[in-house]
Amino acid sequence: MNDVLPHKHAHTQKVRDWRKSASDHVAYSLLVYTALQIFGTVHAMKSATDGSVSILPYLALIVLVAGIIPACRWFEKRWVALSDEESTDPALAGDFRRDMTLLWGLAIGLPFLLTGIFKFIAAAS
Template identity: 65%
Template sequence: MNKALRDSAATQNVSGQKAAGQKPVGKKVDWRRKMSDHVAYALLVYTGLQIFVTMGALKSGHSSILPYFALIVLVAAIIPACRMFEQRWDGLSDSDAANPELADRFKRDRLVLWLCALGLPFLLTGLFKVAYSFM
């Protein structure tokens, strides 16, 4: 507690205002934590969309086990894939986890993650529907 108070006082000048250009203490970016949060939310969105899209395929009149199989396979397959993706960021050291130079890499990886989470349910269910039409 004393250290926090000292750090806070050190960042303020005599009039009590924060010194120009200084960020508040404790507000460092942690790319590991941010990516972990995005992976968790992307898994929730992906699973919800996959269930929604699969249920839509079931209501279209096909009485087959294929949509259920697609749901199980696609949800089970995405979890290890997202875990591998997250491990790329978990391996960062403490100093690298706060490195602002990784912002562009983080943005790229976040974009790929969300494109997959939002696009794969539709793409893969569409492929299963096409495969089913040839049966």
């Protein structure tokens, strides 16, 4: 007697919805960007301040965080506009990977670049 029952879902494959994946990537990249930007800017302000407190870095931080949202939405826009059929098309995997690599490159790289510029400006002052 065979004790092993066949698995009903042995031939089912998980289908990736590009729309949901793009939205998830955008949400997480915004969190990462914001955290890196805050910690980078706060660290730069602590190392660059001479004891005086300026509101300018905080305003710049707000502008930088608010400014990245439209850029991230631009990455998401292409993917959320897909039809139901297109949203699971495996042929779009390469395009999706390219867009998400660019998105994450900006989310991780931009805070370091902006912090470096901020430090340079603070040192030149």
